[in-house]
Amino acid sequence: MDFDDNPEEAEYRAHVRALLEQHTGELLHGGAGESLDPATHEAEFRRTQRVLAEAGLIGIPWPREHGGQGGTLVQQAIAGQEFSRARIPTLINHIGLGMCGPTVIAHGSDDQKERYLARLLRADDVWCQLFSEPASGSDLAALRTTAVRDGDDWVVNGQKVWTTLAQVADYGILLTRTDPDRPKHAGLTMFVVDMHAPGVTVRPLRQMAGGSGFNEVFFDDVRIPDAERLGEPGEGWRVALTTLMNERVAIGGGGSDIGVPVETLAAHARDRLPALGPDRQVLARQAVGRAVVASLATRYTGYRRFTVLSQGGLPGPEASAGKLAGTAAGRLVADAGVRLLGDDAVYGAAADGDDTWQGMQAYMPGLAIAGGTDQVLRNILGERVLGLPPEPRADKSGPFSGGTR
């Protein structure tokens, strides 16, 4: 057991650091809470990812034939750690890198891989994930957006919602219903859709924290060539599971903190504790201690999962526990951070405009919903890890159009 870099890892880390140093002038910098918005700083975000890609630091474990580096998951994790150390904000194409790209690699045609993957890595194209709809979020397979075959094309009509980054995206992976007469999971088909195609309308939605991280997307007679299908018609659910499996690993899978790192909380507490009266200090230390413990428990559990991956194992359903526990820990960290602000805790930002803690507090509820709600993750863990029986369901067998949705 050890947590240190072996010689190859140390060498790789030094390599990454040197590259980040060398390109520092071309990269965006800003830590958690500095709320850099990809929509308002789109050009800088795209440039940042392109510079990193040209330095060979994006898509590290992807095969070389797809523009990757043919490297290891360990190298990717090291690069990720060094990005956060250098305070590089979340990459603009994080959905593309984490979810869409792996889905194209697993199910796309050679032609699609050729056209899309290298550009995705460089953020020449930004991608989004068009799954959720007004009537189907947790119950994704209940979606209603239709795709109907017409010659060499499919014609898409319907609406997606909560689509992160759609307002800047060039492409999306789009899950549609192609056969309403089959049971809900069996009549789905996945496509790559051009977000600039005629009939695609994107409307930003304002989130509770004030920003516009996600959107609603309307499809009115949008034509998608059959060559843009991912997987066979009717196989969309299986394709979507690839995406969702990668999503679980991307969020909270490998020992990176969800929300503000505990080191930041510790530094904040060091600044703020002395200003509190002795009794309040005792209470504040309890809150800080609890947050640190929960956060470290999640971080070290991530290291265990990561060890499995680095030894060639596959992420199992237990990866869902990382997001569930990480979100809970993130809430404790954000809450302790806000409370330490004293009077400023009831304002949206401190007098000097710093809203790190308030911003993180307002961001946490979304994390408990995005990528599988806390409740859905508990169902997955209970059924797939603990082997508890599922709830009886009436919606799985009859035709979707038959009303058992």
Add this chain to the structure above:
Amino acid sequence: MNFDLDVDQRDAAAGARAFFTGSASPAAARAALEGGAVEPGHKALADIGFLGITVAEAAGGAGGSLLDLAVVAEQGGAVLAGPSLVTAARAAVLLAGVPELAALLADGSTAFAVLDGPVDGSHASIDAAGATLFLGLDGGALVVGAGEARAGQPMDATRGLASVRLTDRRVLREDAGELWARARQAAAVVLAAEDLGAADRAVQLGVAYAKERQAFGRAIGSYQSVKHMLVDAWVGVDQLRSLLWWAAWAADAAPDEFPLAASAAKAYAAEVFERAAETLIQVHGGIGFTWEHDAHLYWRRAKVDRLLLGDEAEHLDTVARLAVAGALRA
């Protein structure tokens, strides 16, 4: 990075599981509440070598790491074994410079206990009830001596708790404050390891029952309120294992991280084990509230352990103080 047990540690855990499964049980813990012996007992633990895992080879021990001991302790915890390996871990640290006493610890010829609090009237201390020789901190000095033990009515009889007044004492080492603190941290980690094993078993028992028991025409584990309660308990156990491994590893491999890691593991163990034990009872309904059922034996262990060697509040405070002072690994 390689955050996993090695092959030897896995083998040791499997061996310990076999040993403890054959020599201790919740049934024995129940019998102990009515005056029966604590199983497997001091002699059996000495004979199989568990009391000397972290004692130096020169003193007749195995010279192993705290992690080696923790993986064994976890298996003892699963079946509520006693006496606790906490004392073995703690006394091994305290006696590192006293090989002739360490040898008596390792071969089991003397039953040691380590006293918390003043030596002329200690706090309730683990396995003091059955011990013959006591280690304590007296005005900053490490002392050893015989004493009189007074036990209250046990909540968990496997813990052997008693308050002790030393009747004689000999100084082993002056200025032993730092050594004492490190020994207590090692003890906290081993207690957390026993709690991990017990909490893990409690969750397994709850899950097994939830698959079997029917209500309203289906297994109760299919109801979300039951399922989610068990999931939360399981997630806690899984995360506790990570903190515990880290803390036990740090004892030997990263001494700078050890104090924070040990307190984190102990604080988290208190919460996780209590939740697992409460869940075990609740999932069982009425049968879970009976004397004959094993659930309350896990619950008793949880209710006692959470307060031993520093409660959750003390250890959370320690974690916060150390974190604020810059002790987090960068």
